[in-house]
Amino acid sequence: MHSRRDFLQKLTATAFTIPLVSTVVPEVFAERTNLYQNEKVLKVALMGLGSYANRVADAMRDCKRAKITGVISGTPSKIKDWQGRFNIPDKNCYNYENFDAIKDNPDIDAVYIITPNALHHPQALRVAAAGKHVICEKPMSINAQEGREMIEVCKKAGVHLLIGYRMHFEANTLEIVRMRREGELGTIRFFQGLSGFKIGDPTQWRLNRELAGGGAMMDIGIYAINGARYMVGEEPIWVTAQEVKTDPVKFREGVDETITFQLGFPSGAIASCLSTYNMNYLDKFYLNGDKGFAEMQPSTGYGPIRSWTHKGRLDLPHVTHQTTQMDEMAAIILDGKKAIIPVDGEEGWKDMVIIDAIFESIRTGKKEEITYV
Template sequence: MNSRRDFLQKVSLGLGVTALSGLPAAASDFAKIPMADKPLRVAMMGLGGYANIVAKGMQECKLAKITGVISGTPSKVDTWKQKYGIPDGNVYNYDTVNQLKNNPDIDLVYVTTPNSLHHKHVLQIAAAGKHVICEKPVADNAKQAREMIAACEKAGVRFYIGYRLHFEPHTREVIRMREAGEFGKIMHVNNFMGFKIGDPTQWRLKKELAGGGAMMDVGVYALNGARYSTGEEPVWVTAQESKTDPVKFKDVDETITFQLGFPSGIIANCGCTYNFNHGERLHLMGDKGWAEMVPAFGYGPIRGNTHLGPINQPDVNHQAYQMDGIADCILNNKPDPNVTGHEGLKDMIVVDAVYESIRKGGAKIFINK
């Protein structure tokens, strides 16, 4: 297994309080969306593995279309131009991003560059006057996330984070059940996400590009899952790090376990790793019922059960659902779903606290919003 992309595809067998705000009531509603006469025109920034997955998924979109690319690798650009019919005038490199402001054929830029470049690139896109989607984690820390939000608000552009699971039907059904009180009072959450990382020279193992290790990359899934499983925001964190390969993981964290305390007294036990497979799960327990999803966070199919039986929801293309959902909000001026920069900031506030707890030997860190 050579990459996070391979892991997410293979282990999953293929491609906020109101986390559903602004979305259709049922997953089937997306299937009823008609093709747009004028779709949201999207440029991909960074043409690595995940950009290719997004682009492939967007071929199923009804409301969004790839019309441009931003890359520093000419050989990749040539491939994308051929595959997606991108004209020369919609091709940019990292030094010409500011010229986007003069291009009416691009409405939004999807940033899939390495984590530590997100801050710089989102600021560039905002300055060019384009809407932006940024992959998670939104930034290296909460301070950067706040700056990105402020820049987008000043520019009058919409700022989203690639929380595709907020559009995924099984996940949305669990949130619906929780909000409807079908689990009763939530008592406990137990989430884990991880995989055995491959190539030791890849950017995810270099702190200057990744910002951190497993916590930044896959720990955000467990963390965000705890937040939408409870409908609450954590008020304290404790965290521990373990390393079995100090050479490979000399710059970044290998395995982190962390505990989240919520205002109602709920405790979430969470973890993430770069050193083993087969740990992906979400499990919430209430005083009237429970839900478990295994796999819970990969590209699909997601599978789950509750005390009432299997979660019978359709298997969908996550990237297409995400892009059509966001495009619907922009094109039709609908309220934003819970995947804006503010949602990303909430996760980064907790991630900062996780790392602070580790630096302080596992101390309880109270979270300041």
């Protein structure tokens, strides 16, 4: 079985190499040193112990500010295995029926929800009701309405809601965003985002509309949407979209196989993007301005990210994305740090607003305005 996780790992591991022209070390590396000055550690329970949770857990072994202290799973054998690997006591282990009891557990500050997409909304509401901070994998929900409710419930409960946008802390990404913000690329005119791979096992939950809320768009296409926003530095105001389906058996009604979509921004910049479960080797961002360009390929895989601009190669030092993400999120929750590229609930909600508009454009065959209300 081939999954997105396998694809991203293999793609980045076998990325082609171009001779290094120049290396720029962004300020983010200096800033990360400050994370370790405060010894307070975020105590995290992982909910859903699948392949990505294992990746997060392994990465967190190197965290300075975040530690796994609990687990939540519907599979007792997984819990037993994780207890042995991460020295988790029985009192910090829960299932999906009883995890509301974390309310009375001081060993858990936050819960990282890594379950199928359709479960994010109800589980986040329960975690917030228990008074714990919510870290939720993307997409945060299956539509914008659910995302908005998650934001409001967490706000009312006085807890943080953060979305697992690991690329928002990645060095190459941050350097290109810095260049764009400081005018080194000039006026931004165009963005291209290509996100896709050929999915395997047709029985997996990612091809189940009830659990996934869609198909490729919810899984891999959201990288192109989110990337368009932070690379261009604006929120899109219109979208046109087209769907192509070559295998209606594997990709049933409501499960998208391939979608191309175009975004328009207030400045006049445009984006052209592709989301697919039927083509391999698609992990590329390209940003064009009237003074320069930036390109990344791979752009969102697990690393190392390869990047270059009109000034030469970047290819900044690789740190495991989930390690950086969890340390930075700990600083956001514990210290009130502000992320350079936001990872809060509003950030996740805007992606859902755009996804809703993409699906609506496919339904109507028309250009759809995007409104963030």
